[in-house]
Amino acid sequence: MHTPATTGLNSAPHLPPVVASEPNSTIAVLEDEIDQLASALAARFEELTLIHDLSQSLTLGEESSSIVETLLDELRPCTSASSLAILLEPDDTSNGEASMHVVGETVEMDWLNELAIRAEEISEEVSGGSRSISIVNRLAIDYDKFVRIVVVPIDRRNQLLGRMIAIRTADQPEFGTTEGDLMRSTSMMLGVHLINQRQFLELQQMFEGTIQSLVSALDAKDAYTCGHSTRVSELTVELAKRLDYGDEGISRVRMGGILHDIGKIGVDDAVLCKPGKLTEEEFDQIKQHPVLGYEILKGIRQFSHILPAVRHHHESWDGTGYPDGLAGDDIPRDAQIMAVADAFDAMTSDRPYRSGMCLEKVISIFQSGRGSQWAADVVDTLLGMPEVMERYAHKESDK
Ligand SMILES: [Fe+2]
Ligand SMILES: [Fe+2]
Known part of the structure; x- marks a missing residue:
């Protein structure tokens, strides 16, 4: 910075007068x-x-x-x-x-x-x-x-x-x-x-429509089990609620129930709708349906969480069920619950060769199969809700 030279006491430098307002106005503008x-x-x-x-x-x-x-x-x-x-x-x-x-x-x-x-x-x-x-x-x-x-x-x-x-x-x-x-x-x-x-929403509607089409195809194939998927779904939800399932688990078993028998689409009509007793060979065909259902659904990521229930809803607590002969707690929990709902609806429904069983008989079958065919706590839960049993025994959801 240039500093003006001084020329002695009598010649003080003539500095430009300080304009007080200039820096202040700059500050004001900046402010x-x-x-x-x-x-x-x-x-x-x-x-x-x-x-x-x-x-x-x-x-x-x-x-x-x-x-x-x-x-x-x-x-x-x-x-x-x-x-x-x-x-x-x-x-x-x-x-x-x-x-x-x-x-x-x-x-x-x-x-x-x-x-x-x-x-x-x-x-x-x-x-x-x-x-x-x-x-x-x-x-x-x-x-x-x-x-x-x-x-x-x-x-x-x-x-x-x-x-x-x-x-x-x-x-x-x-x-x-x-x-x-x-x-x-x-x-x-x-x-x-x-x-x-x-x-x-469009995808969700398409997804729900696809599920409904699959169920309608199954219902059309076997008039006697029409409405079975919906009832099993509803009854499984009732049981799951009482067995402390959260929202996610409830929506999972709801969908699992709807699709649990979807593999029956792949079973021969003559076998599926046969009035009267099935031969051993025919029963073997029917027993394919949990695996067929699993195979149908396994390629769709959105169904991956329901596969255990679809595949294992015919396992028995003592290991004598199908398709994999799982026993006790090796059976996925969703499948343990669905097995009880499925059996209840099957027993109380009319079949070509017999009428639906009365509730007393159904209860006594569950009591004797408690802890051998089905998980004991799930059976206890079912028997602890008589109004729900009464309602589903008379197929209210089918009307
Ligand atoms: Fe089934
Ligand atoms: Fe079923």
């Missing part, structure tokens, strides 16, 4: 910039926090409406809107009807939709075509009244799924890009989620 950066940073931080919180609540399989409501509840305080709404376009899951979710002051759906479209038109004229965020701070709603409005489309791959709309009354501050950006980020997230959710 102003820092304030702006700090508030922009705070807004971004708020946006990221909100997106993080929302991402935690986006669960596939949950109703879209509850996710939309959670999102609105979280977003409204950040936008200070008097009304914050999401209008969803009709889709396959809504019976062709549009829907609206709103937090804050209630508004009419048609009124809000009309405002949103007008705001988008005005915004398009002003911005020359961009419709990602429409902010109109004086949108007339009456001859002397106006509202402030932000409209953000909820879209995904050029498909409009709905709109997110924030409204402030005229006495509230104007909307700015902070609110618009926040709504845009959340609406993009919601758009992705709604599309994923729809695809998830």
Whole structure:
């Protein structure tokens, strides 16, 4: 840095006068910039926090409406809107009807939709075509009244799924890009989620439809066991609930029960529907069905958890069952439970060669097979629910 040379006491250097306001104004500008950066940073931080919180609540399989409501509840305080709404376009899951979710002051759906479209038109004229965020701070709603409005489309791959709309009354501050950006980020997230959710529901419906087709094919093959799969499924669930199964286990045995005899599709009709006693050879054919069922389902990953019950529901506690002759606790628990439900339904159902047994006889067979043919605690559980036995003995679920 250059230092001016001194020329003696009498010739003090003529330094330029200090202008007090210049550094101060620079500082003021810097302080102003820092304030702006700090508030922009705070807004971004708020946006990221909100997106993080929302991402935690986006669960596939949950109703879209509850996710939309959670999102609105979280977003409204950040936008200070008097009304914050999401209008969803009709889709396959809504019976062709549009829907609206709103937090804050209630508004009419048609009124809000009309405002949103007008705001988008005005915004398009002003911005020359961009419709990602429409902010109109004086949108007339009456001859002397106006509202402030932000409209953000909820879209995904050029498909409009709905709109997110924030409204402030005229006495509230104007909307700015902070609110618009926040709504845009959340609406993009919601758009992705709604599309994923729809695809998830479609796959789920297809999966359930496939299961139902398999069961219908089996029911059509053997009229006498029609409804058996559904009843075994329901009764297994009743037993599992009392044997402290959790939600996951219950849904597993529900599906396992539905498909436990699916292997009978591969058994000869003449054998499957034969009235009267089966020969040893014919019975050997019937005994193939747990393995056939296992083979049919094993290639589908979504069925992997029900394979043990499908394969082993004819094992006997003493090891004399089929197909693998497993005994005691080597028999998978789901199969132990299903074996009891299966036997109960078989005994109480009519067959071509006999009528269903009365409940007293069924109970006495279970008592004598407790701990030899079936797991003792499962039999005890069945015998401990007389109302359920009464109901299923009379085939209520078949009506
Ligand atoms: Fe079976
Ligand atoms: Fe069965």
